[in-house]
């Protein structure tokens with residue numbers, strides 16, 4: 001019998017919360033719950049999701065106590081895990097992060113380039129506040145953090161909370177591996193044993209093996225050289241790729257791969273390797289944030305309201321995808337000592353031998369009750385080392401700018417980003433971002 005655990009989802013009103021609840025319920029044999037709580041600082045938004053999830057829990061796992069609250073003490077007391085996915089400033093501020101750089105002809109993206117930097121400046125205090133609540137009310141708990149931009153948040157927690165039990169994570173490699181499994185006819189992306197190195201949204205695979213140890217790379221590379229991570233031809237049964245923007249991203253892996261055919265890339269590298277092309281093909285009046293508000297947010301909230309009105313979730317369309325699977329699997333590995341191998345964002349300390357020890361890198365780790373143990377990825381080639389060191393400097397400058405309230409350091413961070421062509425444009429973007437973020441950022445001097 002596994003000991004029951006208690007979880008608080010911070011960012012209860014997130015578009016991803018209901019999917020995680022479905023996954024938790026489906027995994028009661030592997031990760032049994034005593035209490036499930038929601039915490040958010042927006043009562044009305046959280047209530048939409050909570051009213052539906054209360055019904056889902058009551059119908060499918062009535063033994064779980066369900067609590068939804070905006071009170072930090074109630075939320076963070078007596079929990080074993082904090083699953084965090086907050087978005088400080090919400091999707092409307094994401095739209096600003098995307099549109100302001102685009103106005104200057106630069107990539108407008110949630111986690112990459114100036115938009116990611118702006119979002120990082122908003123996220124740092126929000127995530128640190130969650131860590132403080134956890135340490136005050138449940139000092140033995142683990143925080144599993146999805147809140148973006150995960151690289152900048154990870155660097156901030158490294159500096160501000162060096163001893164805290166926080167693990168920053170990303171589902172993109174998991175989603176790519178799922179896509180690859182579909183392509184090569186493997187049932188489950190988890191059956192691919194990989195070696196990968198880099199930063200969050202900035203990494204490369206050097207090895208993919210099946211469970212018997214057979215090398216899958218030649219077959220995958222042959223496909224990626226023709227189709228990227230997209231399906232061959234028209235056929236597609238990956239729900240993520242139903243959205244044209246995700247399909248474009250998966251197809252673009254072909255061009256990223258061509259830059260270094262020794263490795264397989266993370267899709268986010270497109271923003272660093274083809275920034276002018278990506279910016280030129282973006283619509284500055286309707287960006288990904290608008291698409292998410294028009295699709296995922298609208299659909300998830302409509303379904304939650306339908307469940308609440310009908311009083312039943314019997315035929316719900318809410319599904320748990322790989323995003324939910326990964327965080328629940330990670331919690332299970334920490335709780336029950338499974339020693340599963342997972343990609344996590346951790347302090348380098350030699351995992352990538354020729355990258356500074358104090359970089360926050362994304363590498364495979366063994367996860368158990370002891371926490372996580374990064375695996376050594378060895379030395380990496382000049383190309384990746386050069387790109388990584390530039391991007392690490394960007395991320396460190398952002399955190400330094402936040403801590404020192406420094407306009408100059410933030411200007412340097414934006415100027416150094418590979419997505420930004422020059423310091424004049426960097427300054428113009430920064431001045432617009434300062435204005436747009438005046439309710440969120442510290443006043444810069």
Ligand SMILES: NC(=O)c1ccc[n+]([C@@H]2O[C@H](COP(=O)([O-])OP(=O)(O)OC[C@H]3O[C@@H](n4cnc5c(N)ncnc54)[C@H](O)[C@@H]3O)[C@@H](O)[C@H]2O)c1
Nearest residue numbers: 011013014015040041042085086087126146147148170171
């Ligand atoms: N790391 C990854 O790979 C990954 C994958 C998917 C999503 N995400 C991240 O998950 C987060 C949620 O995404 P979403 O699209 O569902 O956003 P969302 O805006 O729908 O939900 C975020 C929720 O956080 C709440 N919130 C904001 N600031 C808060 C604070 N200080 N304290 C408590 N609650 C707060 C909001 O009220 C909202 O309900 C984002 O940061 C997104 O980038 C990360």
Ligand SMILES: O=P(O)(O)OC[C@H]1O[C@H](O[C@H]2[C@H](O)[C@@H](O)[C@@H](O)O[C@@H]2CO)[C@H](O)[C@@H](O)[C@@H]1O
Nearest residue numbers: 110111148170171172175240288292321322323
């Ligand atoms: O533009 P969005 O909000 O749809 O996506 C941004 C996030 O993209 C990645 O997450 C994917 C994930 O890879 C996929 O499995 C599925 O769950 O959809 C997610 C996005 O909807 C990325 O890893 C995140 O960091 C981004 O926030």
Ligand SMILES: [Mn+2]
Nearest residue numbers: 169170171172
């Ligand atoms: Mn991610």
